[in-house]
Amino acid sequence: MPVPIDEPSTGNLQERNTNLLTGRDEPGQRSETVRRANLSAIVRELHLRGPLSRSELVARTGLTRSAIRALIGELAAGDLVVEEPAVRSGTPGRPSPVVRLLADDVVVLALEIAVDSLAVAIVGAGGVVHELVRVDRPRGHSSLDDVVADLVELARIVRARRPLGEVPVRVGVAVAGIVSRAGGLVRFAPNLGWVDVPLGERLAEALALPVEIEVEVANESDLGALAEFRRGAARGADDVLYTHAEVGVGGGIIVDGRPLGGVGGYGGEIGHMPVNPAGRACRCGSTGCWETEVGEGALLARAGHPLDGGRAAVDAVLSDAAAGRPEALAAIEETGTWLGVGLAGLVNILNPRRVVLGGLFARIYPFVDDAVARGLDRFALVASRQLVSVVPSTLGVDAPLLGAAEMAFEPLLADPAAWLAPRGSLVALASA
Numbered sequence: 235m236p237v238p239i240d241e242p243s244t245g246n247l248q249e250r251n252t253n254l255l256t257g258r259d260e261p262g263q264r265s266e267t268v269r270r271a272n273l274s275a276i277v278r279e280l281h282l283r284g285p286l287s288r289s290e291l292v293a294r295t296g297l298t299r300s301a302i303r304a305l306i307g308e309l310a311a312g313d314l315v316v317e318e319p320a321v322r323s324g325t326p327g328r329p330s331p332v333v334r335l336l337a338d339d340v341v342v343l344a345l346e347i348a349v350d351s352l353a354v355a356i357v358g359a360g361g362v363v364h365e366l367v368r369v370d371r372p373r374g375h376s377s378l379d380d381v382v383a384d385l386v387e388l389a390r391i392v393r394a395r396r397p398l399g400e401v402p403v404r405v406g407v408a409v410a411g412i413v414s415r416a417g418g419l420v421r422f423a424p425n426l427g428w429v430d431v432p433l434g435e436r437l438a439e440a441l442a443l444p445v446e447i448e449v450e451v452a453n454e455s456d457l458g459a460l461a462e463f464r465r466g467a468a469r470g471a472d473d474v475l476y477t478h479a480e481v482g483v484g485g486g487i488i489v490d491g492r493p494l495g496g497v498g499g500y501g502g503e504i505g506h507m508p509v510n511p512a513g514r515a516c517r518c519g520s521t522g523c524w525e526t527e528v529g530e531g532a533l534l535a536r537a538g539h540p541l542d543g544g545r546a547a548v549d550a551v552l553s554d555a556a557a558g559r560p561e562a563l564a565a566i567e568e569t570g571t572w573l574g575v576g577l578a579g580l581v582n583i584l585n586p587r588r589v590v591l592g593g594l595f596a597r598i599y600p601f602v603d604d605a606v607a608r609g610l611d612r613f614a615l616v617a618s619r620q621l622v623s624v625v626p627s628t629l630g631v632d633a634p635l636l637g638a639a640e641m642a643f644e645p646l647l648a649d650p651a652a653w654l655a656p657r658g659s660l661v662a663l664a665s666a
């Protein structure tokens with residue numbers, strides 16, 4: 235069931251595009267550009283909000299009723315949407331048909347390589363999760379060959395469960411590492427032991443999909459931020475900080491509705507923000523990074539467990555805390571204090587509307603909400619602090635995977651016209 239998103243209407247695109255393009259394009263090109271932008275506005279609304287009536291589309295896009303009718307006709311002929319008779323809602327007047335995306339046919343494949351697990355999902359337009367499989371993976375270094383083979387097997391399993399055997403329009407991959415988006419090159423993934431690994435290229439070959447189906451790879455926290463922004467705890471907020479802890483600490487930042495990437499796309503690595511020059515050595519080679527104070531290792535060390543105790547040790551600390559054991563509570567409290575310190579600095583820099591905590595942070599938040607609030611009170615600027623709310627993730631462990639699906643859908647949302655023609659051949663391929 236798609237979750238509606240509360241965001242401002244896209245306004246009158248017809249008029250806006252015409253004005254923007256005045257004097258630059260020939261009239262023919264201009265009307266084609268406007269047509270494509272209007273198709274995009276409709277498909278994006280349906281993807282983010284779920285099925286809408288024509289009247290609602292008129293209200294949300296600012297397009298005329300006749301323009302909506304023509305554009306819907308085009309999308310329906312291209313098998314992207316279907317119009318269904320509306321259920322009478324009790325309001326007077328003729329009910330407007332409901333337009334919905336064909337979530338069964340228009341699907342993407344989402345893959346995730348996390349520290350503790352691998353996951354694959356088939357997600358339909360509108361964010362409908364058709365199939366999802368997650369399996370544990372042993373921590374530590376893994377060869378690219380092994381990870382790719384495991385993902386291909388999971389993809390085979392989820393695709394076999396779909397009776398239609400449809401071909402995904404695109405593939406999105408979330409990975410616990412720093413990624414060069416162009417070409418899907420994983421620059422650095424300390425938990426996997428990967429440096430400059432061509433993950434996107436290898437997956438594209440191994441999945442044996444038609445060559446026109448692209449594989450796009452991105453950092454898991456950037457994708458977690460995207461998913462929470464579109465469908466989770468950050469819905470309705472345009473300025474978002476998502477931060478997620480497992481072994482390491484990752485961050486994804488959305489500014490004015492757009493992801494913050496930086497020059498190379500490596501931005502948002504808030505886990506490596508220096509906070510304690512007298513602190514512990516970090517996996518990145520530096521000292522006293524935020525993750526050395528708030529990551530899993532820091533929590534385990536404070537609670538008297540070995541740093542590499544993994545999930546079992548983390549579970550033990552949390553259940554000890556729930557049972558009121560002082561050592562575990564103190565370890566979590568100190569971790570929460572450092573969480574508040576780092577968040578205060580980030581709130582001062584970013585002035586976000588919402589901070590979404592994922593992974594380990596979401597698990598300890600019930601114990602440390604006061605410590606985090608104290609950190610913000612003490613170290614964040616009053617003006618910024620008054621505008622921000624800190625909340626746990628609502629999508630949980632699946633946020634990066636669902637974000638990978640959202641990323642894979644993005645070209646379709648940006649220019650659905652480009653997908654109307656080629657999809658015919660994909661459907662033919664699928665049924666061949």
Ligand SMILES: [Zn+2]
Pocket residue numbers: 505506516517518519520521523
């Ligand atoms: Zn570091």
